[in-house]
Amino acid sequence: MRIPPCALLLSCALSGGALPPAGAEEPVPSVTVKGIADPEMRTYRNVAAGLDAFDAHRGLAPNALLRFRMRRADGSPPGADDALRLRLASDDGAFQEEVPVDAAGLLTVPRSQAAWDADATFVLNRRSGQYTGRPEVRTAGLPDNVRRLGDLRLECRVTIAIVKEQMPFLAKAAINSLMLTSDWCAKTDFNFGVPAARYGVHAVLRDGGRTRALPVRGWTVDVPIGDAAWPDDALVQFDEGGGT
Numbered sequence: 001m002r003i004p005p006c007a008l009l010l011s012c013a014l015s016g017g018a019l020p021p022a023g024a025e026e027p028v029p030s031v032t033v034k035g036i037a038d039p040e041m042r043t044y045r046n047v048a049a050g051l052d053a054f055d056a057h058r059g060l061a062p063n064a065l066l067r068f069r070m071r072r073a074d075g076s077p078p079g080a081d082d083a084l085r086l087r088l089a090s091d092d093g094a095f096q097e098e099v100p101v102d103a104a105g106l107l108t109v110p111r112s113q114a115a116w117d118a119d120a121t122f123v124l125n126r127r128s129g130q131y132t133g134r135p136e137v138r139t140a141g142l143p144d145n146v147r148r149l150g151d152l153r154l155e156c157r158v159t160i161a162i163v164k165e166q167m168p169f170l171a172k173a174a175i176n177s178l179m180l181t182s183d184w185c186a187k188t189d190f191n192f193g194v195p196a197a198r199y200g201v202h203a204v205l206r207d208g209g210r211t212r213a214l215p216v217r218g219w220t221v222d223v224p225i226g227d228a229a230w231p232d233d234a235l236v237q238f239d240e241g242g243g244t
Helices: 044-056 113-117 149-166 169-179
Strands: 064-072 086-089 096-099 121-124 131-139 146-148 192-195 203-207 210-213 220-223 235-238
Touching: 044 064, 044 113, 044 121, 044 131, 044 149, 064 149, 131 146, 131 149, 146 149, 149 192, 149 235, 203 220, 220 235
Parallel strands: none
Antiparallel strands: 064 131, 086 096, 086 121, 146 235, 192 220, 203 210, 203 235
C-alpha cells in the first residue's frame, strides 16, 4: 500500500542555541533530527538520496562504512529474539528483494537499479510504528563505545538527505528559513541526536586533553556536530558498557 506523502515526513524538533559550558545545569537547546522512521513506510528512492549524500561527503569519514540500524520505537536496541525481517517490494509485487537484518538490528542497503526502477518500498515484518531505522556511519577499528565526530557529521548528512527527499518543497523552504541555511548539519548550534546502547548513558566529547560532557536524553546523546571548534577526528566516548 502506498503511504500518503504527509505520512512520510520525519519528526524534526528544531530550536537554536549555543552549548553552555560543561557542567552547566541549564538544558541545552538543540536541533534534533530523528532518523528514518518506520522503514516499511520508506521508498528505496528516498534512501538512495542518503547513499548519494554518503558518497558526496566521504571526505568527512574516508574510512567509514554506511549501514542502517533498527531500533524499537522507544529508542532501545532490538534483541536477538526480535527476529526482524526486511524486504524491498514494489506495489504490484513484481519486484521482491530481501534485506538481511542481523541480531543487532544492522543492515546494509545496496545500490539497486531494479529497486529504483520498481519504486520499491521497504517492508518490515512488524506493524508500523513499532520500530525505527536510521543511518549509522562508523570508521572501522574504533571501540564499540567510541564514535568519531566526522562519522557523525557524515551520518547527519545522510539522514538529512533522506529527510529532504521526503519533505514537500514548502516544508524544506520553511526549515531553511528557520535555520538560516540549507546545510542544516553545518549550522553552528546544530546538535545531532545520536542513539546510545544504554538508557541514560554518560558521554564525553574528547579532542586531545580537551573534553566536554554531552547532554543525554534517555536513549539519545546530543552531539555538537555543527561546532567547527571540534575537528572531525574528535571522539565521542560513551561510559563503560555504552556504545553499540
